[in-house]
Amino acid sequence: MSHADQSLRERILQTSRTLLYSQGHLALSMRSIAKEVGVSATSIYLYFDNKDHLLHTLIEESVEELSVFIEDKVLQATTVVDKFTENIRAYVEFALTNPEKYQIIYNVHPEAMSRYPKEKFRKARRCYELLVGFIEEGVAKGLMEVANPVIAAYSIWAQLHGVVSVVINQRLDNRIDRDLFVQESLDHIVQGFLVRSTV
Amino acid sequence: MSHADQSLRERILQTSRTLLYSQGHLALSMRSIAKEVGVSATSIYLYFDNKDHLLHTLIEESVEELSVFIEDKVLQATTVVDKFTENIRAYVEFALTNPEKYQIIYNVHPEAMSRYPKEKFRKARRCYELLVGFIEEGVAKGLMEVANPVIAAYSIWAQLHGVVSVVINQRLDNRIDRDLFVQESLDHIVQGFLVRSTV
DNA sequence: TAGAATGGGTTAACACTGTTAACTTAACGA
DNA sequence: TCGTTAAGTTAACAGTGTTAACCCATTCTA
Known part of the structure; x- marks a missing residue:
């Protein structure tokens, strides 16, 4: 019963x-995976072309999870502005509460990304199109x-990624409170797009 | 004459x-360096504790270069707002015209960063303090x-990093013009901080 | 001036890495 | 029962960072 x-x-x-x-991506070798599974390292190659292919499959999964998370959160909002801000907030929330999964998407072998077809990011584009829709509305x-x-949505995404990366990679200055930093950054990013009526 | x-x-x-x-950071091995220099791989260990130490020294150099570049550009501006925007613009310009050097700072072995003392980033903090000064003024x-x-400056930095990363790592959608994306992103980041008098 | 110590390198080796080729072994269809 | 196929194996290759042991010329010292 090898396929229990x-x-x-x-x-x-x-x-x-x-x-x-648990161990970080440096510890992720074909042999370490195989050992844990209880199988020979080369068996992995029966299901994945190479390590990049394996990693890319993992990335796809994380992207899917992120998309679902955001879509779910956005559904709970009512007004357009709420959906817009909730979309942004949810992105950061997912990243900061699941740093490992987020890291899979962005930090695991960036060189592996460029070797793989961009079409695979259709799923990621899904919740991005969502954001575009809110902005248009x-x-x-x-x-x-x-x-x-379209550009605005991409720009928001990039800026969020920057904020999240700095926090996750612990490049934040010691003197700066993490939550305050995130909050102020989000405020700035969001407010920059809204018409100043409430202020 | 080994030390010609x-x-x-x-x-x-x-x-x-x-x-x-020229070859990317995947091709950078101790042996490849040594071969190019015309020396044995182990000789590198006479001057650097390990590969991380070597990489970190390279990072320090790039950070220094970035700082000097920004300081130089900023000096040419006159008003506070000009200095502020020029600081931001210069950061992106350096990153996009020297993607390899920028990558050294942020993309080369992020795990190596966490192992090294944060104090070494004093130099990087230099041009960051510059930005804080402009904002305060x-x-x-x-x-x-x-x-x-202080938080605002860090937030700007993070957002810029996000924008730059997306462009450099070619994660930008094909439908989006690179320069337009950068320009609109910068506009948004900058405008978000300025009092809306000119608009 | 002979001998010890040192600086600046070397080679050999270890324990890893991703990956390929060749082999085994069990199940299944004709 | 034979041939084929699927699913796994072991052995090996070429590469990685790193360490230990060694060599050798120069310099310091008795």
Whole structure:
């Protein structure tokens, strides 16, 4: 019974994830995964072309999870502005409460990313299109002012990534409170797009 | 004459830099450096504790170069707002025109960073303190509105890093023009801090 | 001036890494 | 029962960072 409950492929993915979370991505070698699964290292190659392919599959999973998380949070908001801010807030919340999963998406082998087809990021684009929609709606209703919603959404995403990276990678100055930093950064990013009526 | 002109230490650093720029950081191994320098791999250990130490020295150099570049650009500006925006613009300009050097700072072995003392980033903090100064001056003159200049400066830095990373790591959507994206992102980041008098 | 110590390098080796080729072994279809 | 296929194995290659032991010329000292 080598394929007890899960298939070997699933067991490899699950073990990789666990190993990645617990030991960090430096400890993630084909042999370490195989040892944990209880199989030979080369067996992994029966299901994945190479390590990049394996990592990329993991990334896809994390992206999917992030998307679902954001979509769920956004559904609970009512107004456009709320959905917009909730989208942004949820992104950061996911990243900061699941730093390991977030790291998988952005920090694990950036060189592996460039080697793989961009089409695979369709899922990631899903919740990004969501944001574009909110901005377009906000602009239509005169609540936001932005030149190009598509670019704006990407810009927001990039800025959020920057804020999150700094926090996660612990590059933040000791003198600065983490939560305050995140809060003020988000405020600035969000407020920059809203028409100043409430202020 | 083993120490012909430069010391061996300097030749190792120079070669590492060149190798890093031309081949990417995946190709940077102790043996590849040594081979290029014309010396045995273990000789590197006479001048650097380990590979992390070597990389960290390279990072320090890039940080220094970035600082000097920004300081130089800022000196050419006159008004506070100009200095502020020029500081931001210069950061991005350096990153996009010297992606390899920028990558050294942020992308080369992030795990190596956490192992090294934060004090070494004093130099990086130099041009960061510069930005804090501009913000404080801007606030004092009623040109900018920000709650906490120190946090604001860090937030700007993080957001810029995000924008730059997305561009450099080619995670930008094909449909989006690179320069336009950078320009709009910068506009948004800068405008978010200025008091809306000119708009 | 002979001998010890030292600075600046060397080679050999260890324990890892991703990956490939060749082999085994069990199950299944004709 | 034979041939084929699927799913796994072991052995090996070339590369990695790093350490230990050694060599050798220069310099300091008795």
